Amino acid sequence: MTRSLSCGLRGMFAESFQYHPMGLLILALFIFTAGQSLLPKSYREGIVRFMQARATVFNAFYLVFVITFVSFGVVRALHHLAIRF
DSSP states (O other), X not given: OHHHHHHHHTTOHHHHHHHOTTHHHHHHHHHHHXXXXXXXXXXXXXXXHHHHHTHHHHXXXXXXXXXXXXXXXXXXXXXXXXXXX
């Protein structure tokens, strides 16, 4: 994951995807979080209200993200394990 994020920050998107397909999405979330923290308080509160009003949608996205992230890790681990034997 660290290599994926590093490549993504350097604009090497294909390499980032090869290291970890979720790396670019996580990088986008990091950039969004950092960017919104620099906004005035009224804008940040507006973002919070927007997200709270659509909590079901954001919770669904979060659940899909976690399931995808964990599934990728399990599949990758099983693949590497199968190669060893």
